[in-house]
Amino acid sequence: MKSDNRQPELEKLFAKSFLTNRLGHAYLFEGARGTGKKELAKWIAQTIFCEQPESGQPCGVCRNCRRMMEGNLPDLIEIEPDGQSIKVNQIRELKTEFSKSAVEGSKKVYIIDQAEKMTVSAANSLLTFLEDPSQDTYLFLLTTVKENILPTIRSRCQIIHFHSLKREMMEKVLREEGIKEENLGILATLTNDLDEAKNLASDDLFQELQNKVWKWFQLLMKKDSMAILFVATDLMPLMKDKVQVVLCLDLLLFHYRDSMHIAFNRLDVIIHQTRLKSYQEMKQDIKRITYQIEVILKAKQMLEANVQTQGVLESIAIQNQLVK
Ligand SMILES: [Zn+2]
Known part of the structure; x- marks a missing residue:
């Protein structure tokens, strides 16, 4: 069994x-x-x-x-x-x-x-x-x-x-399945479905999306103006359909939430445990993080209202530039 x-x-x-x-x-x-x-x-x-x-x-x-x-x-x-x-x-x-x-x-x-x-x-x-x-x-x-x-x-x-498997339980199970440590937190957060988690873990597109979103997040945190261009050059080629766009927004959201937890020193609830050091090296501005989280949630609503993908993603980078 x-x-x-x-x-x-x-x-x-x-x-x-x-x-x-x-x-x-x-x-x-x-x-x-x-x-x-x-x-x-x-x-x-x-x-x-x-x-x-x-x-x-x-x-x-x-x-x-x-x-x-x-x-x-x-x-x-x-x-x-x-x-x-x-x-x-x-x-x-x-x-x-x-x-x-x-x-x-x-x-x-x-x-x-x-x-x-x-x-x-x-x-x-x-x-x-x-x-x-x-x-x-x-x-x-x-x-x-x-x-x-x-x-x-x-x-x-x-x-x-039937209750869904809890996150820690899920992480434990995924670890036993040989899923890479750096993927455990995010997979357990994204889904309660073991099969879906395993599929994502072996999906190259998902891995690439994770890497790109991480780069994008770093640009955004540095307030680098390249973050706007990055949407067209690096993110858009991965957006095969709405599923990837929603995933992209979720992944970005999780980085901001992790940053928020870092700012309040709640290290145990951080999803990306393997990025802990990188987060800590970033300048944490709680007001800006809160603002960006709101911007991403609004972007998700725009997406629901069928606003064009590139416009939705660029709006996140543009508003990031505008905030003081
Ligand atoms: Zn028997």
């Missing part, structure tokens, strides 16, 4: 439900990507199938546990969107399986990933099961936003919310 995004508190909760025979038949797991929804559903499934569960947890050594870990347990059925949606025939197959299991009396566990992508007819089809769950079937619906699931389905499930 993958251990990088486990939810120990929820595991405890479910172990207890299992021990006291109060495990439900239909659950809706809600949480951001990478919060371990599927890992937990599989962990519970393993407990259900385990031949000798211990304190409500899978033993990890019996035949079924081994088959589970090898991904070779036919009574665990996973459904994912087929293209953009989960279609009615996917659910129909599932229902056929449901009825079979009732006859044969064997346990079955169903995990439906991205359940919000069920078409209305697929969802309606699923409702029949939820109205009369057989004793030996268990259903786990996984979603990022529970409001996107039909209320009629939602009301028949027990809803479990």
